[in-house]
Amino acid sequence: MAAVTSPFPSTLYKFPISIHYTSHPPILSHTKMSILPLSIFILLTTTAASLQTLNTNTFVNPKLPPITFTDSKKNEGSSELVNLRYHMGPVLSSPINIYIIWYGKWAPSQKLTIKDFIRSISTTNHRAAPHPSVSDWWKTVTLYTDQTNANISGNILIAGEYSDRKYSHGTHLTRLTVQDVIATSVKSAPFPVDHKNGVYLVLTSGDVTVQDFCRAVCGFHYFTFPSKVGYTLPYAWVGNSGKQCPEVCAYPFAVPGYMGSGGPGSLAPPNGDVGVDGMISVIGHELAELSSNPLVNAWYAGEDPTAPTEIGDLCEGLYGSGGGGGYIGQVMKDGSGRTFNMNGRRGRKFMVQWIWSPVLKACSGPNALD
Template structure:
């Protein structure tokens, strides 16, 4: 889940104290707060989403422009870009292939992890209003499947992604989450297999400093200038980062019995275990060394389909037991 903002805030504050050399006692207290055990995501012997291809079905809740929807769609299609020919490197697909290592480590045999854009449902009428509880997000998935707007998976190979527009308030949004993944039964009365679903909100008008960094100045810590968003939309480019985070978590820890560290109710997962890291040399307040588009000045680290560029977070690599960046 994308619940690392509080931890990042503590890290930022600790670094500031150390640099200032004027609050050593507080620094020691904060150091104790953020001191972590070695970063190792343990496999808890549960199922992963491993039946390829993994379909990502999308519920668009609220008003998104056609351009905004195309940016997200191009990102999701780019996860399996090798199906469409070779993509420029580093690519979105090469980032996603790290999830194969989780499957290999869990099963001890070769695996292929392919994700792709599935079916889409557009709800521009705000059918449940503009203030949603988490249970409403689960209901959106259930009702979309029940109505036939989105299909039931034939195997354990689908994630239902609910995306909420910038004017939609969601329980816990900004306060402790930029997005999360969970699971739900197809309906409240049947006993079919659980569906894996995820949610990400557009934070551009609510909390860009928490959920759209580094394309907006951070709420806490060093106030370095924000980076230019690769697709020209701070909210959507911030959503891409959080979509990447929750999808990686949904695949490698779909039912809270996969790969994670810590409490199963608030786990550190494939990407959330590596907060704020996008390129080599990253540290609190600095995203790391990135590629820069010569025309727009935008920062990115991954190429996608249709000439798209994206900024993707580091993912913990089971082979090296470290946070892996594309560049």
């Protein structure tokens, strides 16, 4: 945990002061504080031989660490109390093949923005972006290892795409029917069942509702059941919240109505699409957790594997230094006033949440100020 600057001096003084209340002492309550008249009497006594003065001896509690001062800003979400542990399961240490399933109607520009983000992750991409970059952000994810000490891969490839424009399973999906969508896309043979390196990313358009979407989740990851798909395959789902709940899943590009004019207001999305720009951060969140906990038995905090706290959950809502308590942190703006915190390929800019670092034991991002 980063050192905390104390507002109190480390030296404790003993004053010969008597405090006398002319009535009852001050009353503190949850709703108001009532301070009644207060008289303070300071009594100084002298003798012919000496003058009684203030005792300025320093008292130090040997059981407490010394108070230190720091200007470090690396305290976003940091805590020695976060018990993120490795549970001996696999991580995605081999090159990662991502198979995108576009469910519903998608504009070509929306697809291109999302694909540019995913292609910006790979450290082997020859079109490297300037710092701070998406690939710099992924380096925190690659710090996680499996029991053989193999790191999560930095080599990520879009290996295939499938467009389900006819809503093969309707315009409302449950968590289980998301797996049916994967099964349909695999059976349609646009790409193979890649049970060794494959990750399946289901993206639903803005007119598709999904179980718990907007109410409890903006995306999730899990693995398919053999009874559904024929194999156990890691997958993630993320929905476009642009028309349904941008104030929930695309914050800070949209803000809740109750904030009104009293809050900071919404920020301009870096690619001009509130729904898709909001999805980018959720996709990053889910890919990071899917890579570090693909079968829900690798890296997570908490004792319940069915409801784990993962490396993205620990830093949700943090995008820059100083973030926390509803403040996203210090981010950047381009010449058009659009907000971003990292660069991608082909001149793209993105806003992606930070990730928990197992080395720093704090949330970390490439745009950190220290």
